[in-house]
Amino acid sequence: MLTIGTLAKRTGTKVQTIRYYEQIGLMPEPGRTEGGQRRYGNAELDRLAFIRHSRQLGFPLDAIRELLDLSDAPDRPCHEADEIARRQLKLVEQRMERLKALRAELKRMVKECSGGNAAQCRVLEVLRDHSECLTEHDQIGI
Amino acid sequence: MLTIGTLAKRTGTKVQTIRYYEQIGLMPEPGRTEGGQRRYGNAELDRLAFIRHSRQLGFPLDAIRELLDLSDAPDRPCHEADEIARRQLKLVEQRMERLKALRAELKRMVKECSGGNAAQCRVLEVLRDHSECLTEHDQIGI
DNA sequence: TTACATCCTCTAGCTACTGTAGGTTCAAGT
DNA sequence: ACTTGAACCTACAGTAGCTAGAGGATGTAA
Structure with a gap:
């Protein structure tokens, strides 16, 4: 399980940015510890890497949202x-x-x-x- | 004397943008009619054209501010x-x-x-x- | 005089974050 | 068990450079 800080470091993202992505529904709400801190798994790591890479290629967040939807539905035509x-x-x-x-x-x-x-x-x-x-x-x- | 709408048309600017430039101090406060409407002269037309052209060349507003200051002081070295x-x-x-x-x-x-x-x-x-x-x-x- | 285009102020919204304040939790060391 | 300090939490404000809308006043031509 990864803390938000570790996830941030691994993907080259700021911690606040991850929370922002959660707020706008681009990242899912993760599990929490008893004390209320976020904990992430590998699925979230992959998803965030996808988002960041797309951003680096200049895709706007809306387009990334569409791409993630496609990515979640492997049967849809590409x-x-x-x-x-x-x-x-x-x-x-x-x-x-x-x-x-x-x-x-x-x-x-x-x-x-x-x-x-x-x-x-x-x-x-x-x-x-x-x-x-x-x-x-x-x-x-x- | 030009209304704000005419000034906007002549420089390819939106009316709101001109008011915004006034608000942030990039354009001076112009004279007003008795009813409170803005009226502009040629100096303002030139200034706004300068601003717009600089924006089209990609200069950020801060840089344009500096350029306008220079432009106002013809003796300073260029x-x-x-x-x-x-x-x-x-x-x-x-x-x-x-x-x-x-x-x-x-x-x-x-x-x-x-x-x-x-x-x-x-x-x-x-x-x-x-x-x-x-x-x-x-x-x-x- | 009347119609109506244009003007006014004020406020909120846009993208994609980033920063700060004030407080809590986690994990490691003793 | 206790302490310390880094990392976490929420909530809000701010960034650039505009743009849009509400609700009302003004200017001008017929």
């Missing part, structure tokens, strides 16, 4: 999981494109900084005037 | 602005690297999906076991 992964892949690719444009713009800003004072600063100038942009970057969420 | 931009560029480059690794992993997951049912699904399997990863991806914030 194209749903595939679709969730494809959706995530698409998102990642969109983010990459956006970051590429931003990087180009930032590189240009930094390169053109004259090193004088703020009045002539190209960095500030570029920020002041969107029309100077070489690239399009129209949504804000990165 | 290396501070340059440094903020460089910091942002570095962040963007880190994010790109991370996304590249994630994309590789997701592509592999999707490619190997057998199309059977959840029990044999590679997507779920890869998520279950981090050791199957081909790439390292250890922080969560994307």
